[in-house]
Amino acid sequence: xxxxxxxxxxxxxxxxxxxxxxxxxxxxxxxxxxxxxxxxxxxxxxxxxxxxxxxxxxxxxxxxxxxxxxxxxxxxxxxxxxxxxxxxxxxxxxxxxxxxxxxxxxxxxxxxxxxxxxxxxxxxxxxxxxxxxxxxxxxxxxxxxxxxxxxxxxxxxxxxxxxxxxxxxxxxxxxxxxxxxxxxxxxxxxxxxxxxxxxxxxxxxxxxxxxxxxxxxxxxxxxxxxxxxxxxxxxxxxxxxxxxxxxxxxxxxxxxxxxxxxxxxxxxxxxxxxxxxxxxxxxxxxxxxxxxxxxxxxxxxxxxxxxxxxxxxxxxxxxxxxxxxxxxxxxxxxxxxxxxxxxxxxxxxxxxxxxxxxxxxxxxxxxxxxxxxxx
Amino acid sequence: xxxxxxxxxxxxxxxxxxxxxxxxxxxxxxxxxxxxxxxxxxxxxxxxxxxxxxxxxxxxxxxxxxxxxxxxxxxxxxxxxxxxxxxxxxxxxxxxxxxxxxxxxxxxxxxxxxxxxxxxxxxxxxxxxxxxxxxxxxxxxxxxxxxxxxxxxxxxxxxxxxxxxxxxxxxxxxxxxxxxxxxxxxxxxxxxxxxxxxxxxxxxxxxxxxxxxxxxxxxxxxxxxxxxxxxxxxxxxxxxxxxxxxxxxxxxxxxxxxxxxxxxxxxxxxxxxxxxxxxxxxxxxxxxxxxxxxxxxxxxxxxx
Ligand SMILES: Nc1ncnc2c1ncn2[C@@H]1O[C@H](COP(=O)(O)OP(=O)(O)OP(=O)(O)O)[C@@H](O)[C@H]1O
Ligand SMILES: [Mg+2]
Numbered sequence: 223x224x225x226x227x228x229x230x231x232x233x234x235x236x237x238x239x240x241x242x243x244x245x246x247x248x249x250x251x252x253x254x255x256x257x258x259x260x261x262x263x264x265x266x267x268x269x270x271x272x273x274x275x276x277x278x279x280x281x282x283x284x285x286x287x288x289x290x291x292x293x294x295x296x297x298x299x300x301x302x303x304x305x306x307x308x309x310x311x312x313x314x315x316x317x318x319x320x321x322x323x324x325x326x327x328x329x330x331x332x333x334x335x336x337x338x339x340x341x342x343x344x345x346x347x348x349x350x351x352x353x354x355x356x357x358x359x360x361x362x363x364x365x366x367x368x369x370x371x372x373x374x375x376x377x378x379x380x381x382x383x384x385x386x387x388x389x390x391x392x393x394x395x396x397x398x399x400x401x402x403x404x405x406x407x408x409x410x411x412x413x414x415x416x417x418x419x420x421x422x423x424x425x426x427x428x429x430x431x432x433x434x435x436x437x438x439x440x441x442x443x444x445x446x447x448x449x450x451x452x453x454x455x456x457x458x459x460x461x462x463x464x465x466x467x468x469x470x471x472x473x474x475x476x477x478x479x480x481x482x483x484x485x486x487x488x489x490x491x492x493x494x495x496x497x498x499x500x501x502x503x504x505x506x507x508x509x510x511x512x513x514x515x516x517x518x519x520x521x522x523x524x525x526x527x528x529x530x531x532x533x534x535x536x537x538x539x540x541x542x543x544x545x546x547x548x549x550x551x552x553x554x555x556x557x558x559x560x561x562x563x564x565x566x567x568x569x570x571x572x573x574x575x576x577x578x579x580x581x582x583x584x585x586x587x588x589x590x591x592x593x594x595x596x597x
Numbered sequence: 598x599x600x601x602x603x604x605x606x607x608x609x610x611x612x613x614x615x616x617x618x619x620x621x622x623x624x625x626x627x628x629x630x631x632x633x634x635x636x637x638x639x640x641x642x643x644x645x646x647x648x649x650x651x652x653x654x655x656x657x658x659x660x661x662x663x664x665x666x667x668x669x670x671x672x673x674x675x676x677x678x679x680x681x682x683x684x685x686x687x688x689x690x691x692x693x694x695x696x697x698x699x700x701x702x703x704x705x706x707x708x709x710x711x712x713x714x715x716x717x718x719x720x721x722x723x724x725x726x727x728x729x730x731x732x733x734x735x736x737x738x739x740x741x742x743x744x745x746x747x748x749x750x751x752x753x754x755x756x757x758x759x760x761x762x763x764x765x766x767x768x769x770x771x772x773x774x775x776x777x778x779x780x781x782x783x784x785x786x787x788x789x790x791x792x793x794x795x796x797x798x799x800x801x802x803x804x805x806x807x808x809x810x811x812x813x814x815x816x817x818x819x820x821x822x823x824x825x826x827x828x829x830x831x832x833x834x835x836x837x838x839x840x841x842x843x844x845x846x847x848x849x850x851x852x853x854x855x856x857x858x859x860x861x862x863x864x865x866x867x868x869x870x871x872x873x874x875x876x877x878x879x880x881x882x883x884x885x886x887x888x889x890x891x892x893x894x895x896x897x898x899x900x901x
Contacts, residue, residue: 325800
């Protein structure tokens with residue numbers, strides 16, 4: 223019910239460690255924003271600064287029109303769901319749900335009505351008389367969700383809420399949370415959400431937009447499609463997508479307008495879909511190509527790299543081919559048919575990159591994407 | 598967790614093979630158990646016999662007490678209790694019980710409240726000089742009691758608190774017993790902070806978090822603290838001996854000695870009877886709170 227703004231937010235911990243290096247982030251009202259990144263990239267730190275559980279050592283956090291830097295968590299209009307549920311162990315589910323409202327001195331009948339509504343939405347009516355230790359993980363997480371929901375906060379904060387659940391339950395909770403978000407939006411009380419996860423499936427399926435972080439910095443903020451199709455740099459490209467995007471060192475040259483890529487001594491011309499997008503001069507680059515965008519062709523075919531298979535992974539409908547190209551490993555995903563399933567270790571194959579799907583990055587782990595065109 | 602532990606015997610039982618071997622295998626372990634428990638019972642009896650003797654002897658006549666080591670009284674009598682209760686002073690023993698209560702209750706409450714506050718501060722907050730202060734706190738653990746007796750006496754004399762109960766419980770209102778503070782800190786460290794953070798997000802301030810969230814989770818440890826303090830205070834002899842001078846203010850521990858002092862021929866049955874009475878509160882309280890007591894000592898008994 224309010225937008226959230228981070229303006230050059232920094233965090234230096236008491237021990238002098240600088241975890242967050244000036245983050246700018248705008249989350250619109252009713253938006254589902256996912257923070258994703260590898261372990262230790264300060265997702266939790268950022269979320270906890272928004273919540274008020276960590277002090278903000280630089281910059282500004284705004285919720286709605288208010289700068290909340292110096293407000294205690296209870297006054298920020300937020301609710302948080304923790305990874306370990308953090309239910310109050312000595313209170314029954316009802317009391318867990320209503321603790322915040324009781325502290326605020328809300329009248330009993332209103333608390334009862336709110337509890338009814340929330341437990342109905344989350345299907346926890348039959349659990350109301352239980353203690354947290356009598357709940358399964360999924361049930362406990364639903365109660366934790368209810369405890370956030372009952373306060374109708376301006377901003378919902380989630381810190382890896384599903385990571386303690388098994389895969390099946392995680393999938394169903396994922397749907398439940400996104401459904402709930404849509405439902406609140408349809409009911410005209412949209413909830414602004416910041417959701418931390420390290421699981422890219424959660425990120426891609428749940429987020430309206432995704433904020434990819436690394437080492438306390440934002441790498442890219444975009445909707446899932448953009449993130450996948452137009453990664454801003456090599457880190458984002460490698461982080462999003464399964465299996466990981468192939469990233470190999472290459473040298474870019476041009477032959478009469480046709481870009482040529484040299485990888486491990488093999489030079490391949492990329493004829494369509496790339497030339498117009500390149501925004502850098504010739505020279506060393508990182509070639510990024512998703513395994514799904516490498517077509518398996520005959521060895522030594524034109525415009526294709528040729529390498530030797532090291533491993534094949536048969537997945538039923540697809541086969542993952544791990545190929546060595548000189549020193550560079552490449553992975554290709556190809557539909558399982560008679561020819562591809564017959565391939566084995568030691569066989570030579572040709573891999574032809576689809577021009578429209580080729581990405582070029584400046585050298586380095588976080589090399590900027592130099593194949594996004596000029597707009 | 599509860600489910601998991603409940604499951605164990607069930608699966609173990611179902612896994613036992615229904616073969617002829619099973620009962621044979623079991624027999625030696627049963628014999629072993631008999632030996633083990635037999636030994637434990639014997640040792641336990643040896644330990645508890647003095648107590649049994651004490652209780653038995655309190656129902657004996659004065660002559661019988663030293664004539665047989667057997668604890669069971671031949672002609673049980675309440676005379677020891679009746680005479681002992683009257684005491685050789687103008688006050689009944691009830692007065693001394695009341696005096697003890699006047700010390701124990703404020704002392705136990707003060708200890709629990711102040712130790713919890715201090716432990717919460719040390720365990721959950723960062724403040725300048727925290728390390729130093731914590732070091733000082735722990736250092737007092739190593740300080741022998743005797744060293745502070747005289748300065749304390751002088752202090753309380755200046756305050757005009759001699760022959761009152763105040764010196765016996767006021768210090769405890771200021772987290773006097775570092776041991777308890779330390780015990781609570783250790784217990785708190787084993788409790789994840791997330792519950793408290795959730796409470797803060799729910800709008801609780803520091804005090805509300807302490808009262809509504811931390812204290813309930815600390816309950817087993819706090820009960821242990823209360824129990825220890827209760828038992829130590831009931832048994833404390835030196836403290837009252839130093840500060841209490843008039844008989845009307847005597848707590849039980851001093852009153853028991855009174856009986857020994859004043860009579861030339863000791864009425865042992867009276868003394869023993871009153872000793873039994875003096876023991877009763879501690880025993881009763883201990884057995885009521887036993888469950889929490891053990892939970893509290895086994896630090897880290899928190900679901901992780
Ligand atoms: N209290 C603290 N004092 C000092 N450094 C800390 C503290 N808490 C976290 N850090 C450091 O800050 C960095 C970011 O931590 P944070 O918990 O935010 O990571 P994260 O992205 O949530 O990782 P994860 O996915 O593992 O939860 C880490 O390098 C961590 O070691
Ligand atoms: Mg984290």
